[in-house]
Amino acid sequence: MNRISKIVFIGAGNVATNLAIALHSKGLNIVQIVSRTINSAKELALKVDADFTDDLSGISQNADLYIFSVTDAALIELSTKISLPGKVVVHTAGTLEMEVLKSISNNYGVFYPLQTFSKAEIIDFEEIPICIESNHKEIESFLINLANLISKNVHLINSDQRKILHVSAVFACNFSSYMYLIAHDILEENGLEFDLIKPLIIRTASKIKTQEPEDAITGPSRRNDTEIINNHLNYLKTNPDYFEIYKLLSNNIAKHFHDNKK
Amino acid sequence: MNRISKIVFIGAGNVATNLAIALHSKGLNIVQIVSRTINSAKELALKVDADFTDDLSGISQNADLYIFSVTDAALIELSTKISLPGKVVVHTAGTLEMEVLKSISNNYGVFYPLQTFSKAEIIDFEEIPICIESNHKEIESFLINLANLISKNVHLINSDQRKILHVSAVFACNFSSYMYLIAHDILEENGLEFDLIKPLIIRTASKIKTQEPEDAITGPSRRNDTEIINNHLNYLKTNPDYFEIYKLLSNNIAKHFHDNKK
Numbered sequence: 001m002n003r004i005s006k007i008v009f010i011g012a013g014n015v016a017t018n019l020a021i022a023l024h025s026k027g028l029n030i031v032q033i034v035s036r037t038i039n040s041a042k043e044l045a046l047k048v049d050a051d052f053t054d055d056l057s058g059i060s061q062n063a064d065l066y067i068f069s070v071t072d073a074a075l076i077e078l079s080t081k082i083s084l085p086g087k088v089v090v091h092t093a094g095t096l097e098m099e100v101l102k103s104i105s106n107n108y109g110v111f112y113p114l115q116t117f118s119k120a121e122i123i124d125f126e127e128i129p130i131c132i133e134s135n136h137k138e139i140e141s142f143l144i145n146l147a148n149l150i151s152k153n154v155h156l157i158n159s160d161q162r163k164i165l166h167v168s169a170v171f172a173c174n175f176s177s178y179m180y181l182i183a184h185d186i187l188e189e190n191g192l193e194f195d196l197i198k199p200l201i202i203r204t205a206s207k208i209k210t211q212e213p214e215d216a217i218t219g220p221s222r223r224n225d226t227e228i229i230n231n232h233l234n235y236l237k238t239n240p241d242y243f244e245i246y247k248l249l250s251n252n253i254a255k256h257f258h259d260n261k262k
Numbered sequence: 263m264n265r266i267s268k269i270v271f272i273g274a275g276n277v278a279t280n281l282a283i284a285l286h287s288k289g290l291n292i293v294q295i296v297s298r299t300i301n302s303a304k305e306l307a308l309k310v311d312a313d314f315t316d317d318l319s320g321i322s323q324n325a326d327l328y329i330f331s332v333t334d335a336a337l338i339e340l341s342t343k344i345s346l347p348g349k350v351v352v353h354t355a356g357t358l359e360m361e362v363l364k365s366i367s368n369n370y371g372v373f374y375p376l377q378t379f380s381k382a383e384i385i386d387f388e389e390i391p392i393c394i395e396s397n398h399k400e401i402e403s404f405l406i407n408l409a410n411l412i413s414k415n416v417h418l419i420n421s422d423q424r425k426i427l428h429v430s431a432v433f434a435c436n437f438s439s440y441m442y443l444i445a446h447d448i449l450e451e452n453g454l455e456f457d458l459i460k461p462l463i464i465r466t467a468s469k470i471k472t473q474e475p476e477d478a479i480t481g482p483s484r485r486n487d488t489e490i491i492n493n494h495l496n497y498l499k500t501n502p503d504y505f506e507i508y509k510l511l512s513n514n515i516a517k518h519f520h521d522n523k524k
Contacts, residue, residue: 095493118469118477118478120473121469121472123465127461129458153461155458161452161454163494165454166494167497169445170483170494171504172441172462173459173463174479174480175441175507175508178511178515180433180478181479182430182433182434183431184474196376196427197376198470199391200434202470205466206464207380211383213442214443215380215382216380217440218435219378219439220357220436225333227335228356231425232428235426241517245433248510252440253440256443
């Protein structure tokens, strides 16, 4: 447990790909990539000099740490099929409790990097918060040391806190991304370049570095400018989904700032 | 019309403040700030070496360009009270048609900087798209030249296009800001630091530089991971507003990626 020697990844998606490459770049030995999609396994394995398999019965027994980076449903299913007694097993999920790993090994934990990852763009982990949890103090220290190798932003976070972080992350990341997608869609439909609002998106995000979100919000619903809001809703009438989203979010912003409920 | 000499600002809010300071920094002469809130007028006037007033009858007649940077409702009201025959008058609004200025002067136009501004943080205009429109070719050129002094991202945009840009901007900026606010709120309520998700927010926004929004979206609803979505909704039950927002956005993302409607 004192030396981190050999790591197996189960999963070869966005998180696994970025994490495996980050650990590999710090000299850690990724021995195997396991994925039900053999091409994904191979693709990642080539990047981190590892073996690969799509066969659960072929999982290497010759490693110290097994990192499960798959969907929650897949992990629940895997936990009934895989047994790795004595090994350290962790998952990288935001919401799933760590006890799901109990049936795989008694030495389990969580290694949750709080970031959005894409295979297409491998990113540096230095600033990424890594949330650690384990059922053993010793494994906790082991995981913290491992995380410290790639990030200077490592935290002990329990399962309840991790779930709250994940819910928040869905709003801050997935839903804001979806807002970009809607903007892109509206612009494209009208022959306007998405490039035109890129400076706005970047600036909006960077405001959080210096201002509280509450102070940073601008726009018609912040000012309760019903003239503009109705004009925009009228424009969106032809797209009932976007209409409904605009209306709900607009109402909530106006309520937040103008109903004196805060 | 060939030389830009003297400018009056009507309004002293976030847009007026940033724009007046940007123009002043390029050597333009801001002669007066007019605002119904005398303290706001004074505050901005001091920053750009201008006079100030809260009295509409005291508007300087001694300028060439009058920039109206107030709410749409205020501008509609002002248009019935102010007359500046022969002067160039523009507004900085996203959605309002430029003809609202017709009763103030025959020489009217739009000078719309597509960005989110705060008085608290004065920003550089160099990358900011500035959308120009006018009823006269000559004024159009005059406004383009003026915009070119502060930005290298100047565009001729008609009223219809500008409205579309503004609707898109509400999604991309105001609504994404509101997502940050919700995340902040949830974290704060649980004693967790907003700092933990700042790297995620910055990264999510910067993805648009290299990826289409559709490719950049990750998370449970992107994967249609109903286990996590239901878990999060269950957690949000105590806050009906956030519950409803999560559900609506989640459903729309899942629909976008999994209903094969695209």
